[in-house]
Amino acid sequence: MRSCTPSIGLTFIAAAAALLSGCAMAPAATTPVAGASHLDTVQKAAVLRICTPGDYKPFSFQKPDGAFEGIDVDLMTGFSASLGAKPEWVKTTWANLLPDLAAGKCDIAVGGVSVTTDRQKRAFFSAPYMVNGKTPIARCADVAKYQSVAAIDQPSVRVIFNPGGSNERFARANFKKAKLTLHGENVTIFDEILANRADVFVTEAAEAITQQKLKPGLCAVNPDKPLQYGEMAWMLPRDDVAFKSYVDQWLHLQQAGGDFQRTMDRWLK
Known part of the structure; x- marks a missing residue:
């Protein structure tokens, strides 16, 4: 190195x-x-x-x-x-x-x-x-609920993801109980969480941190301790x-x- x-x-x-x-x-x-x-x-x-x-x-x-x-x-x-x-x-x-x-x-x-x-x-x-590990982003009021893969993978949790990349692969591989929603527009996926039509999106730490600045009400969940390296x-x-x-x-x-x-x-x- x-x-x-x-x-x-x-x-x-x-x-x-x-x-x-x-x-x-x-x-x-x-x-x-x-x-x-x-x-x-x-x-x-x-x-x-x-x-x-x-x-x-x-x-x-x-x-x-x-x-x-x-x-x-x-x-x-x-x-x-x-x-x-x-x-x-x-x-x-x-x-x-x-x-x-x-x-x-x-x-x-x-x-x-x-x-x-x-x-x-x-x-x-x-x-x-x-x-740039995998990091959840959610409504700020819900951050405490989504501290781990197990906490997110619950039947009551609506996980949203964009198609065709590592975010989709991570969601499908790790969330077997949660309700999964494929959203084709990566640019508007964060608005779905703000509008309470989804609960969590797991993406890379850099994007989660950037979007929490751009979208008041959204917070990255432990971006310095990602769910996956x-x-x-x-x-x-x-x-x-x-x-x-x-x-x-x-x-x-x-x-x-x-x-x-x-x-x-x-x-x-």
Whole structure:
């Protein structure tokens, strides 16, 4: 490991240095030819195609004007520049994020992507840049009720989740008694809890903390002690070792030089 001990709270979820170990536009025609690395084709095309769902604050969020903002958006702007390329955002969904990357519709997939072994079977991951475990968010008055998986997994509890990603997998794997509701719109899922149409949503700590700031009345439940350990990283095309090596080295240098932490602080503090 490159450094030190993760701290608690916001610094816990932004513990990037502790982990490094050593779209609205149509995709451009930059798919690598057989045997070529994305490292070469991106530089040749001067375009980096980036798949993202764009519905996950503070990582990647598409604004009403179509532009994207967030931690990964800022980082991808710098990463693209390092290759002499401009970022081109390819809007997708969580269910289609991995299939779109595997099909060559983009060169990299970002936006708050959890590292999982299922995804690892079909893609490479960059070195993880954040600890970001599964954390419940609920109405503030109900926080004491939902301190554990067992406390949430009760017939009277209405658990809501978004489709196609690790949040859905966690809900289906852990909540067998609770009433499960699939909600297709990640942006409005928090309003369902405020409106008392659902009780709990289990997501990553960073999103839970961000949304409790944006949605008065909602509170993250013990974000410094998540229900399940998790890491965030970028998804990369499988078997492209040269591209992964470049991504990891760029990320390491951003962390070592302090630019990475400044980006994190801008969105998390």
